[in-house]
Amino acid sequence: MFKRLAEAGASVAITVDGKQVAARAGDTVAAALIAAGIAHCRTTPVSGAPRAPYCLMGVCFECLVTIDGVGSRQGCLVPVRDGMAVETQTGKREAGR
């Protein structure tokens, strides 16, 4: 559904749930997930329904992911970095992660 612009930045290597994902410099984590075709990034704590990045501007909190071991970070507000480890979340966050 989404296509990258021709002038996308240099490639940045991140992992999502341990798998290599090719991101681009300037991507947010949420943008990188969308570009990689990852359909959802978490399931909700209440009903377990899948959720994906939505507003992409820090308001809706749908794009929560675990980044380098810290849970419930807003993927749309964090730029990708080489070697970054992103994990999708299932339900309630575990305290201490």
Place this chain on the structure above:
Amino acid sequence: MAASDYDVAVVGGGLVGVATAWGLAREGCRVVVLDEGDRAVRASRGNFALVWVQSKGLGLPEYAGWTIRSSNAWGGFAQTLKEETGLDVSFQRPGGFHLALSDRELEARANILKRLHNQPGIVDYKTEIMDHAQVARMLPDIGPEVVGGSFCPIDGHVNSLRLFRTLHTAIKARGVTYLPSHRVEKITKEGGEFRLATEHGEIRAGKVALAAGNANMRLAPMVGLEAPMRPERGQIVVTERLRPFLNHPVVTLRQTDEGTVMIGDSKEESVDPAGLTIGVSATEAERAVRQFPLLSNVNVVRTWSAIRVMTQDGFPIYDESETHPGAFTVCCHSGVTLAANHALTVAPMIARGALDISLVAPFSARRFHVQAAG
């Protein structure tokens, strides 16, 4: 329905009022609950939801027994509400903690408990002082700064917002009339019945139960009663929903059945519910992280301040008016903890038209007039 068609008018639609109204309806009374509108200061929507025993009763030992009575009745109360409404208020009584972050705090805690238990006539509720290792066996996630704490095996908690909703559902199902936006301006007694003036007209009832929290201060003198209050502000910090990690409520911190962690036991002399001071929230959060370091990077999703209902000495007030028989006060700080008593013990007394002195005499507001010795 004619305005005089009620046996009892309960003034106040918060937890104390609806618990009392439910109990009255169970006794067969025709009940009306007169509540304020949406602008009311809603202590029942801002509370911390503990069903708490430890520390209660210093200065009035009968308050410990009264609290334990409610704590013991709470399980059956929750079960009955569930049968009537299908709603589960998530009452749990796993025992609760006070945690100390220094030797001085632990010593102060031990002293309070000692003074409490040294009072004549006190019921021993088995609160014990524990060191770090003993606490860590029950709360494995405490931080190294926790030097110890006190544990009371009959402390518990509920989901208090759901309790509020459940009681409102339950009184509706039992035919209680709930009238919001009916702030009571004046109460008179004429021809053997009470007349309660509101901006939407007069309500007539055989008896009146004043359960309006801090507003009892204004209402009680209208019927020859008194309720000296000193409202207090508290602030609460709430985290995102987390997987269960905390098996016991702590007096300053508890994990709800839905996973959020509520933090806060601040006390400020204020009646402004809109004020929220970052300094207070930050102090609460800082202490919470020292108690449970795994909370350090958890997201806070809400903070709020609310007004505590507080009598002048912190103990409940239950009275029947001498000048206006049939008018009662049901007034206390701990509307959650004492909900079972209000529903199952106090309401039947009001329905019968006489307080049981053997149970509630110590809680008469007459205590405020005892002259100090010497």
